[in-house]
Amino acid sequence: xxxxxxxxxxxxxxxxxxxxxxxxxxxxxxxxxxxxxxxxxxxxxxxxxxxxxxxxxxxxxxxxxxxxxxxxxxxxxxxxxxxxxxxxxxxxxxxxxxxxxxxxxxxxx
Amino acid sequence: xxxxxxxxxxxxxxxxxxxxxxxxxxxxxxxxxxxxxxxxxxxxxxxxxxxxxxxxxxxxxxxxxxxxxxxxxxxxxxxxxxxxxxxxxxxxxxxxxxxxxxxxxxxxxxxxxxxxxxxxxxxxxxxxxxxxxxxxxxxxxxxxxxxxxxxxxxxxxxxxxxxxxxxxxxxxxxxxxxxxxxxxxx
Numbered sequence: 001x002x003x004x005x006x007x008x009x010x011x012x013x014x015x016x017x018x019x020x021x022x023x024x025x026x027x028x029x030x031x032x033x034x035x036x037x038x039x040x041x042x043x044x045x046x047x048x049x050x051x052x053x054x055x056x057x058x059x060x061x062x063x064x065x066x067x068x069x070x071x072x073x074x075x076x077x078x079x080x081x082x083x084x085x086x087x088x089x090x091x092x093x094x095x096x097x098x099x100x101x102x103x104x105x106x107x108x109x
Numbered sequence: 110x111x112x113x114x115x116x117x118x119x120x121x122x123x124x125x126x127x128x129x130x131x132x133x134x135x136x137x138x139x140x141x142x143x144x145x146x147x148x149x150x151x152x153x154x155x156x157x158x159x160x161x162x163x164x165x166x167x168x169x170x171x172x173x174x175x176x177x178x179x180x181x182x183x184x185x186x187x188x189x190x191x192x193x194x195x196x197x198x199x200x201x202x203x204x205x206x207x208x209x210x211x212x213x214x215x216x217x218x219x220x221x222x223x224x225x226x227x228x229x230x231x232x233x234x235x236x237x238x239x240x241x242x243x244x245x246x247x248x249x250x251x252x253x254x255x256x257x258x259x260x261x262x263x264x265x266x267x268x269x270x271x272x273x274x275x276x277x278x279x280x281x282x283x284x285x286x287x288x289x290x291x292x293x294x295x
Contacts, residue, residue, distance in 0.1 A: 003277050021285070021293035023276055029290070031274045059274075066274045 005034050007059065007066050013037030015054050030061045042071055042098075044105060050074030052095055070099045079105045111160025115172045115195050118165040125159070132156075135186045136179075137164040143179070153189060155180045164188050167219035171197060174211070190215045196227055203232035203259055206241075206251065215249070220257040223249035229265040234291075239284070240265040258289035270294075 004011050005023070014022050015035035024033040033056050040051040051057060055072035078091045082104045090108045092098065099107035112119050124131040124142035132146045134154075143156030160175040166188060173179060174194035181188050190213060197208040199221055208214055212225035226243035230251075233239075241262035244250050252260040263283050270276040270291065278294060285293035 003279050005274055005276055007274060018295070021295050022282070023294040025272055025291055025293070027288070027290050027292075029272045031272050031276070061273055064273060 004037075005031065007068055012040045012051075012057070017054060020054070020056075028061075031059050031066050033058050036071070041074075042068060044098075044100070044103075045080060047077070047079075049077045049079070049098065068100060070097055072097050079108050081105050081108050111175055112163040112172065113161075115163065116170055117163060118170060119162045122160050122162070130156075131159075134181070134183075136181050136188050137166050137186070139164055149180055152182055152184050153180055154183050158191070161194055164191075166216055167221075169197075169199060171214065171216075185218065187218060188216050197224075199224070201232070201253065201259070202257060203234055204230065206230045206232075209243075213249075217255035220255055221253055222255065222260075223252045226250040232259070232262075234259055234286075235289075237268075237270075239268070242281070254288070256289075259286050261285045 004014055015037040016022060017035060020035050022035050026032050036051045036053055036055050036057050038053050041048045042051055052072040052074040057068060058070035059066050060069040073092055073094055073096050075094050078089060081088050081090045092109045096109050098105055111122050119139040121140040122142055123133055130145050131142060133140050133142050139162060141162050142159035144159055146156040149155040155178055158173060158175055158179045162173045164171045164173060172193060172195045173191040177192035180190035192213055193208060193210050196210045199206050199208055207227040208224040209227040215223040229240055229242050231238055231240050241251055242265035244263060251262045254260050261284055264278060264280055267279045270278055283295040284291060
């Protein structure tokens with residue numbers, strides 16, 4: 001029944017499922033996750049990855065601000081994955097998770 | 110005899126024709142006759158209460174309808190569940206609610222844990238006004254934990270929830286609280 005959430009400058013459609021929470025908050029009243037609705041996407045290094053509808057989007061709080069930490073891909077994508085000083089190009093399938101840290105992908109697949 | 114008003118705590122009523130499974134039990138300080146007495150889970154017992162009865166729970170007189178099923182904790186000797194025979198005004202830490210006559214109410218110790226609302230109600234939770242909806246679907250509209258802290262209700266009116274992100278919530282969103290704090294919106 002919940003509708004939309006604005007994370008940073010982008011507004012996301014929030015899903016509605018009787019068996020899954022639309023939003024999760026922690027005891028500090030910080031958003032920790034939302035259920036993705038339709039037509040959401042996440043921009044990373046110049047490419048847009050759609051977020052799988054009805055999947056959980058994890059949020060973390062950095063300096064008081066909510067940032068997306070994990071999504072599930074709604075389409076196949078090839079991404080640069082950063083591990084320390086190494087960068088590896090990884091192709092992932094729809095439905096696989098993508099984890100972000102400091103604006104970079106640190107885990108994919 | 111059973112209760113004849115809505116304000117006097119029932120002291121005792123005995124079983125008129127005592128059958129095998131009829132027994133007088135102490136519940137919240139009232140000795141009442143239960144028909145068809147049987148176990149129902151760990152420490153819990155159920156039975157049909159033989160007559161109208163007013164239990165005193167946490168200082169509130171709770172009017173329970175005769176001939177309906179009640180569930181009680183045999184160890185604590187407290188009512189866990191019963192059917193109201195009149196509307197019940199109940200003061201919660203968040204504001205007054207009215208529970209509907211004929212509906213099931215649940216208690217944990219001396220605290221209300223769930224009930225069906227007669228009307229939509231406005232509660233003040235952590236300084237925020239929340240309108241909880243009377244759903245009229247036969248299920249509990251409002252829930253509390255054993256400490257009396259709100260555990261859940263359904264929004265009667267949309268609102269904006271100010272977390273570290275501003276969340277716009279529509280009417281019908283289900284709010285789930287943990288330890289009195291909003292944890293999930295469904």
